[in-house]
Amino acid sequence: MTALPKSENLSLTVNGKPVAMPVPQGVSMQEFLHEWLGLTGARMGCGQGICNACTVMVEEPGKLPREVRTCITGAHWFEGKTIRTVEGHARQNADGSLTLSPVQQAFVEGFAFQCGYCTPGFVTAATVLIERLKAAPVPREAVERVVTEALDPHICRCTGYVRYHAAVRDLVLATPGLVTA
């Protein structure tokens, strides 16, 4: 019989809330989010770092946010980090209702997703892109390219790429400060 893996304390900030608990070594971030925190939005697709349905945002002070694949990254790698999962994008109002993030709203309005399985990854990618454009706007003619580059690693088995792309492009063009004059 193999011994159970040793647990180690893991502390990080998830969707604005501090989290601290013992977690066995070798647990993936995906498992940790699903099984320990009950946050099942970061999806298990390929489990091999290819489809990007499992990505979350890592937000470090003074640095641009990054997308990280949780299926191939160990939970303890996130020690001390601040992350945002798809559950952390919409704002909860005082009356309990939700206000979607601009990216989520754009996806709804653009009928961007079909079955929705890959959507959390696309929300993460588009949000990271918009945060990066706020820091470093691009010329209008570069928008198609940067949107393509940001969404390219994400696989959608319904092949809904065109609407995802159009929704993000339109949002970038409509949001002040993301495109240089």
Place this chain on the structure above:
Amino acid sequence: MRKPLIALAGLAVGGAALAGLVFSGALNRSVVSSKVETPLTAEQIKQLAPHGAKVAAAADCYACHTARGGAPWAGGMPFETPFGVIHATNISPSPEGIGGWSRAAFHRALRDGIAPGGRHLYPAMPYTSYRGMSEGDVDALFAYMTTRAPMPVANAKNGLAFPFDQRWTLAAWNFLHLPASVAEPDPERSALWNRGRYVTEALGHCGECHTPRDLTQGLRQSQALTGAVIEGLEAPDITPTGLTRMGFSPASLATFMGSGLSAQGSATHQMFDVVHFSTRHMDRADLTAMAAYLFDRDALAEEAPPAPPTPAPVAADVTARAEKTYAGLCAGCHGAKGEGIPHVSVPMRGNASLRTASASGFVRAVLAGLPAQSFPNGERMEAMPGFAADLDDAAIVDLTNWMRAEWGGQAPTVRAQDVASVRATLTTRHAAGE
């Protein structure tokens, strides 16, 4: 005051003598026989072309003479050399390429390094190796190349500094480095070994990367195949000692060359292109002969693979830090115990990249990642992300030393400057973790 004058005069006399020798043709030592002055008939060309396809694959002509994304055989692939950039030329049968070349001209370019009009080829074209090719194989290659589609693509201009842009000076280089005669089969050795030598040395030109070069960029034949540095990465030692060190047996080496994959991992960096464009298309018999020659065997028998490496001792604090990094960033694909995932990612336990003398290839993969790669029979390895933005040099030193010690059996001797020198070769996109 007089000495510099004398030295200068000596230099001038020497230079004039060299130029005289060059232009007199005394340095030209052709190995091409007058037999090839007779053109091949259309029927002969048709018959020879299929064998020529095999020669072209074994000699890996395509990898250099086709720019990535460019027209087949139309050249344009750039090569960074210590003297400037050289572009591979168009070798399709168009006016820009070898269209109109005679059989004899093709032989002289391939084996003497001299193109029509007496133009010297740069030794980036491995004519010093191809010099050993048989007349029959060169004829077959000529037949194959002249029956490809002509590509009207102009040759790119080279960016060589003076005096390296003076092609006539290569006559002197050839005098130093072009063997006067061609190796004859060794009657003391088996047909298998002799075929292996021909495939390895003449066709495969393995020594062009795996043999170190001297100051004038000639191959140091006394250190043949003992490994060299190409574009900042190690082309490892492929002598019997070096191959055994990487964990290869003759059989697994032949498998590796034919498929790009074996228990020792996958062909990576420049070696992936060698497998992809050349060795995977070679006959199994030739791969076996190559393995026999590289292991210096006259015959191959069933034999057990070399014993797995014995872990080398490594400091406890290094292990603790490296295990954290490995569990966080590597284990998801390469497995908690370095076992890998079939069809996705290679095993790291026993991986050849952890056993070579230099860790440069491994460090480069950690920093810059690797693209997804296709191998024969539908086999595929997925892309590896680069970790240049996630891991600093100290973290990579720990990870490399621990993995090399634990799974490669190598003493933990990698230092921060080893990682820094590989990091210095990365592009800005790699460095940003993109």
